[in-house]
Amino acid sequence: MPWLSTLMGVSVLGALGVTLVRNDKLAKQFTLVVSLIVLALTVAMAVQFSPNGDKFQFAETYDWIPQFGVHYGVAVDGIALVLILLSAILVPIVVLASWHDAEAGKRSVRTYFSLLLVLEAMMIGVFAATDVFLFYVFFEAMLIPMYFMIGSYGGAQRSYAAVKFLLYSLFGGLLMLVAVIALYTIAGKGTFMFSDLVGTIQDVTTQKWLFLGFFIAFAIKAPLWPFHTWLPDAAAQAPAGAAVLLVGVLDKVGTYGMLRFCLELFPDAAKFFTPLVITLSVIGIVYGAIVAIGQTDMKRLIAYTSVSHFGFIAMGVFAMTTSAGSGATLYMVNHGFSTGALFLIAGFLIYRRGSQFIADYGGVQKVAPILAGTFLVAGLSSLSLPGLSTFVSEFMVLTGTYQRYVVPAVIATVGVILAAIYILWMYQRTMNGPTAESVKSLPDLNAREKWVVAPLVALLLVFGFYPKPLLDVINPAVKDTLSSVSVTDPKPAVPVAQEGQ
Amino acid sequence: MNNPGPTLSDFGHDPLWISIIKAIAIFVFLMLGVLMGVWTERKLISRMQHRYGPNRAGKFGLLQTVADGLKMGLKEDIMPRTVDKVIYFLAPVIIAVPAFLAFSVVPFGPMVWMFGHKTPLQLTDLPVAVLLVLATASIGVYGIVLAGWGSRSPYAILGGLRSSAQVVSYEIAMGLSFVAVFLQAGTLSTSEIVAKQASGGTWDIFGLSIPAPSWYVVSLIPSFLIYAITMLGETNRVPFDLPEGEGELVGGFHTEYASSLKFAMFMLAEYVNVFTVSAMAITLFFGGWRAPWPISLWDGANTGWWPMLWFFIKLVIAFGFFVWVRASLPRVRYDQLMAFGWKVLIPVNLAWILLAATFKALRMPEADRAIILTIGAVVIIGAFAIWLRFDTVNQRRREAKAAAIEEEFEQLREEPVAGGFPVPPLDAPHYHGVVPAARLNSDAAKEVTSGSN
Amino acid sequence: MELYVPIVVLAVLAAGFAVFSVSIAPFTGPKRWNRAKLDAYECGIEPTPQPVGGGRFPLKYMITAMLFIVFDIEIIFLYPWAVAFDKLGVFGLVEMVLFIVTVLVAYAYVWRRRGLDWD
């Protein structure tokens, strides 16, 4: 069964279907159903994935544009699988969470959910693409629905944020386009299939240039310091649901791209640039954390925490140890859940009070204990409290990096401490203390919102104690990737699976 | 038959002094020709009108023109204040010079001995001689336009525009009427065209060989008729002398050239142009200097200096034709003149050219007759169809217009204000356009009334 | 080239005469100043004040000039064709029919749209 095409097809058909539904309420329900179907299908597919089988499974390859050597090629390995899974899980949650988002601005509800489903299809596509060109197409095309979601449904500064987001990404994407073209031309294979292109570029100088072309695009997308400036704007202005998908999934395409394309296609260049990337990552970790502390706007704060987290992921990717690589991949998934939860709960809070500013809150804990409690869990996952899933991944990244790069690993650890400051301080300012006048009448989470938060918290807890299923899937893929970069771990990897337990 | 005369290759060998002599001869011939021409015209026309004409100065008034010329030279040279001086000065020159130039390619006779040189009786010849004639005619138009323009007076401008519009309109028909001649002659060189008219070949019909007429006026009669009309229009002669329509435009383009030698230049140019078009008619249609039929039986008729006489006689007859027309025909209205030129002469001419070409193609040995006949049929039928169509359309239009006018009169008769008389509204603006607000108040930009057009 | 020399000679002669006549004119005649005499002639009425550039004239003249250009160009093509007709043969005839028909189409358009009417 063409699993991946089916997933995308269902999403796209769903999107079309939503536009045809005349009733807003029906449209929402329809969207939810479609996204749940996709989730079910994805889970079904994931179950059939054999971790120790072929590297790429569920492969489908058709010629798309033979003249350019472009194929419609999709397949998943462990890394892609977990990221697809992440997307599929987050979408229904976001649908549920955004139930009333679109209505606020008196804008078309159907369009919003339609865009959401289109975005889902593209997210699946971008992770599944095994053809570099196809990847690029999804990579760029993905911007458009997100652009409209931010621009049409976002906050006061939405159009500025949307344009900034689009132009940054587009610029990076266009540079990548040059690199893609150059890759194709220099490889001279007449095909864009990833598997055919791996190892074709031997010349190191060429590799460096092409690497830069890809890397800058991914770094902007990720976002890595200093390419991150669009993220706080976009994330702060986007509606909560869109922000979740943006930070939780879309940005992962950047780090995923680094892992998949930068490393495998240009191993020598990757090694050459590793110090630079690690440095940027470390700066990002510390910078993101420090700036986050200073934020007065909740969503911006969460956005900056993400900058910090993405620093960890990038560091993990480029540390080029199995442990760090697996950790980074796991981090991508966990970060999706944890940031998703943070954004959504913050979103609920903002929806109730109508303000994004931390200063407008205080003592919410007393009026809305469940909200505060889940917010605390999500926050703690963000600062990687042991027992929550993010801890596992962060720990793996740090140990993995430490094996090779001691100093950066040590400095990065500072980020963990800073994380504690920004999260707890924010929590303290909003949830603790005397109840602010304006939040006195805030209702607690309603049933729908509980259904939104519950799976996320559950997942954070489950994977915090038992990440093995994910790691089983991820590890072989990461090993495979690293072996194609011809890197071996400096010393036998710590049996990380047990670390987290 | 014998001695077809000089061809192009006979030209270009004269030493410079021979050329100068010939040029002076032509110049003198033309100056004298104008003197005599004016006299002839006045004399002839008065005879036709039962008058005596000039008869005081000299025998038969022969010196009348000389006296007139002298008078002109001695009159005050008025240069009105309004004129553009440079153009005003140049216009008579520009109009006069090309008039003379056209005569440089007119063949007067065959090869003769001149001061020990064998040379043709023609100043020069070019492969594109007829084009030169047309070109000089075109340059003459500049003289007319500039004279009108430089005078800066409404009459002169309108007169200048009118005559140039007329001249260019008739120039097209004139140019087209030459085409059939070139088609027959296969050359644009005047001397060769004359040579081609030496013999017309024979047509073999029913075993009889009938000598074809050698003059193109016979075989190309439509072309000649058109040419005859256009030469009147081209030279602004009666019945097409509208530029000088005294009733409407005073003197036309030379209104401001009231007297003196500047005016003389215009007059001179007009007469020289008449000679030119007559000479071209003779050259292209009447066998040039060749003797007409009874005389041509004499072997010596087409040799030596004799042909100059034949040419001169033909020229006088042609000039007589101009005078005759002037005496007989009234002046046409301007719209009739333009309509005649554009709507009759040009289409008829084009159709005739195609027909002539079709005839010629039919006589080609290897030609595919079916195609040619088809083309001929198409041309004829097409011409008729268009003519019929236009004719009915025009008829309908005329009737409609007459009805409209009738209706208007009816209406006016009933209107008490106009007193049953068609009175134009007094507040009619000159321009139907909008005057920009800025211009409304400034006197500087006050426009000339457009007058009649 | 020699073919053109005589024309130049005649041109010089004619131009010399014309220029001489025109330039001598102011000196041969008397000079009697009169204000009215120096005005533009308009049948005795006060002359129309002239705008710079000579004023405006009806568009009809311009249309005639344009038509002239078009047809003059047509003639330019007819002449070589006529001269070389013998050598071109039937092909030339066919082409010229096509050419003239095309021109006639434009001509018919102008005619029907009153481009040739003066009233």
Added chain:
Amino acid sequence: MNGTIQAPSIEYALLAPLLVVFGAAIVGVLVEAFAPRYLRSAIHLPLTLLSLAGAFALAVWQAIKGVPTKPAAMGAVAVDGPALFIWGTILILAFVSVLLIKDEEHFVGSAAAVPGSAEEEQSLVERAAHTEVYPLLLFAVGGMLLFPAANDLLVAFVALEVMSLPLYLLCGLARRRRLLSQEAAVKYFLLGAFSSAFFLYGTALLYGYAGSVDLAKINQALGSVGGQDTLLYIGAAMLGVGLLFKIGAAPFQAWKPDVYQGSPTPITALMASGTLVAAFGALLRVFWVGLGGLDWDWRPVFYGVAILTMVVGAILAITQTDIKRMLAYSSIAHGGFLLIGVIATGHTQAENTSALSGLLFYLVAYGFTTVGAFAVVTMVRDAGGEAWHLSRWAGLGKRSPLLAGTFAFFLLAFAGIPLTSGFFGKYAVFQAAVANGATPLVIIGVVASAIAAFFYVRVIVLMFFSDPAADGPSVVLPSRGTAAVVGIAALATVVLGVYPQPVLDLAHTAAQSLFVR
């Protein structure tokens, strides 16, 4: 002077598409002359559309029958692969534009009437329109067909003029904003004539150099004639000026915004698509068939021109507040991208084929999108006609989401977002350029695209993310023609963006035969 002149052989079958278009134009003139006023439009429209469709069918038939290897009409017209492809493109684009023109609301009733005068008002009241538009358009299209197929410089010059002269007139025929329209016509005319004089002088000099205006012979002469390099270089430069002007490449781009803005929008659509296609076809032919041996000399110049064009187009577009001007600058920028394709042509067959096919594809893609965009512009109207000022477009997305969405889609295609035709167009050209070693140019192109994306996106922002003005423009109910145009253009943009392979194949096949010499 002896013997008969050999009658030239003319392959009428090969030239049939041209002849059909010109023939229909002449019939159109006759219709103007003889049909009564109320019937004219009813006769013209089917005549024009049928002739364009017929010409297209003939072109297709020829392409199927096989592309000739020798230029037709005594070497004057080369009906080769690229020419046929370009013909097809132009014919379709013209067909689409005619559907737009059909809405005679765009054209003035009496061009000779002074704006604001009684005649003008009367013609407005009568809703009269110049039906001469149709024959003029056909003549222009005929010129467009001939221009890229012209195999000698004389034919190219004549075609250039046949193409341009009707367009000069058409530019001045807008019903609304007459002054602007007339001004556009004057500017276009004066500058166009100026540039064609350059083209002509270049032709003269090359004729002096090579002794022939035949492109192939000029190319031969490049190797054999020596010592007259001045003639050659100046001549080639002047030809280049003339051609680049028609493309609107910087520094000869100044006319484009003015003309695009002032012209009636359907005409702008035709110019932006058809003229550009034709001019690029001619540019390629002249510089590859005629001056191919000189490419080391002209390539750097084109390099500079391409960069300048892209940058000027992209940057100046940002400052525009008028939708038509913005699209004009966008057209300039796209001209720059297309020039990259011209530079990407190389010496090997494969390089040439890929560059040429990329270019051809880009032309098709851009042509459709731009016609569609201008069609949308015709539908957004104010009291005084089309609403051009960008501020009037604010909030259109709320008032008319479908239209605004379509327009946004076209804009994204201009910006080259994947899954639109514009992306593959750019990709094809860029890829060819990289393959030919012009990577720096591609990088500049990419940067220019990013800058260009900014102003496209800005319009989208305005339409969708801004609140509509209270007295904003209304979106007229499109006539069937206009709706069809927008539909066709959108469809083409989608199909070429998602499944471009058939057209790419076609372009590839067309490019394979390269230019006949």
Added chain:
Amino acid sequence: MTTHYLVLSALLFAIGGVGVLVRRNAIVVFMCVELMLNACNLAFVTFARQNGNLDGQLIAFFVMIVAAAEVVIGLAIIVTIFRTRRSASVDDVSLLKY
């Protein structure tokens, strides 16, 4: 010998070109363009002489036609705008600005 003609032609072309760029009156600009076309004609004819074939002269015919067509269309456009604005200065033609 023919060089002189070429120089003349180049001069005429340059005069026309400069005229187009510096003159403000639309009709004068237009005349300058025509001058440029005629300079081209001169060059063509000269080169025809120099190259010993007739192509150049033939081309001159076509150029003449094109020039004529250009005259007709150009004058029509310029006169239309002149009637509207009472001015033929290209400086007044300034509704369309950068």
